Amino acid sequence: MSDELPREIRCVLVPTGDIRMLLPNTTVAEVITRPAHEAVAGAPGWLLGRIAWRGWRVPLIAFSMLAGAGAGDGELTVRVAVLKALGGHPQLPFLAVLTQGFPRLTTLNAELIIPTHDGKPLPAGVKSQVLVRDDVAVIPDLEGIETEVLKWLPADAAVDATAEATVES
Numbered sequence: 001m002s003d004e005l006p007r008e009i010r011c012v013l014v015p016t017g018d019i020r021m022l023l024p025n026t027t028v029a030e031v032i033t034r035p036a037h038e039a040v041a042g043a044p045g046w047l048l049g050r051i052a053w054r055g056w057r058v059p060l061i062a063f064s065m066l067a068g069a070g071a072g073d074g075e076l077t078v079r080v081a082v083l084k085a086l087g088g089h090p091q092l093p094f095l096a097v098l099t100q101g102f103p104r105l106t107t108l109n110a111e112l113i114i115p116t117h118d119g120k121p122l123p124a125g126v127k128s129q130v131l132v133r134d135d136v137a138v139i140p141d142l143e144g145i146e147t148e149v150l151k152w153l154p155a156d157a158a159v160d161a162t163a164e165a166t167v168e169s
Contacts, residue, residue, distance in 0.1 A: 007109055008107050008108065008109045009024060009025075009107070009108055009109070010024070010025040010026075010105065010106075010107050011023060011024055011025055011105075011106050011107070011108050011132075012024075012025050012027075012028050012081075012103045012104065012105055012106070013103060013104045013106060013132065013135060013137055014028075014081050014097065014099055014103040015099055015100045015101045015103070015104075016062075016063040016064045016097060016098060016099055016100065017062070017063070017064025017065075017069050017070055017098075017100065018064060018069045018070035019063075019064055019067060019069045019136075019137070019138055020135055020136070020137040020138070021063060021097070021137065021138055021139075021140050022113075022130060022132060022137040022138065022139050023083070023139075023140070025105065026084070027083050027084050027086075027142070028081055028082070028083060028084075028103065029082045029083065029084050029094060030053075030081075030082045031079055031080070031081050031082070031099065031102065031103060032053070032079065032080050032082065033078060033079060033080075034078050034079055034080050034098070035051045035052065035053075035080070036051075037049035037050060037051045037060045038050050038051075038057075040059075040152055040153065042152070043152040044152070045062070045065055046061060046062050046063070046065040046066035047059060047060075047061060047148075047149060047152055048060040048061065048062055048098070050153075051080065051096055053082055053094065053096065056093065056094055058082060058094045058095065058096045059092070059095055059096065059149045059153060060080065060096045060097075060098070061095060061096065061097050061098070061145065061149070062097075062098050063097050063098070063125060063140065064098075066123075066124050066125040066145070067123040067124060067125050067126055067138065068123045068124065069123070079098075079099045079100075079101075079102070080096045080097065080098060080099065081096065081097050081099050081103055082094055082095075082096050083095045083096070083097060083142070085142070085146050086142050086143055086146070087142075087143045087146040087147070089146060089150060091150070091153070092146055092149060092150060092153070095142070095145065095146065095149065106132065106133075108132065112132060112133060113130050113131075113132055114130060114131040114132075115128060115129070115130055115131075116129045116130060116131050116136065117129050123138075124148075125140055125141055125144065125145050125148075126138045126139070126140060126141060127139045127140060127141040127144075
């Protein structure tokens with residue numbers, strides 16, 4: 001058995017305002033129509049609130065606001081990408097991000113991803129800036145975003161009664 005890394009990775013370019021997020025395809029749990037959300041008291045503007053999704057109360061994030069980019073065309077923000085959280089926090093298994101348009105699947109290898117970082121500090125929530133073919137994109141700092149989200153959510157924020165019943169079944 002070989003420990004070689006894969007030569008190609010299936011990724012998703014997620015349009016969020018004026019920037020695109022580049023994520024491994026396995027990070028995206030589902031893309032849904034934007035549901036109503038409940039506000040989180042005292043939360044920063046980028047943390048829009050929480051949505052109900054499959055029995056979970058998932059934090060809804062405006063990534064473009066977090067990263068300090070333009071909001072793009074608000075009329076196109078009709079979808080939400082639900083992402084699998086990476087930090088292993090039991091109260092935060094998923095994050096939801098506003099999207100504009102549909103995320104686009106792509107297969108990438110090391111030659112197709114070109115770092116474009118110019119040495120300036122990266123915006124909040126961004127781990128790296130890259131050029132993917134002809135698209136400028138950012139690789140989000142999902143673990144850092146999760147840490148920030150957890151500061152604003154009550155300890156029982158992720159699960160509601162229907163989720164507990166679903167998990168126990």
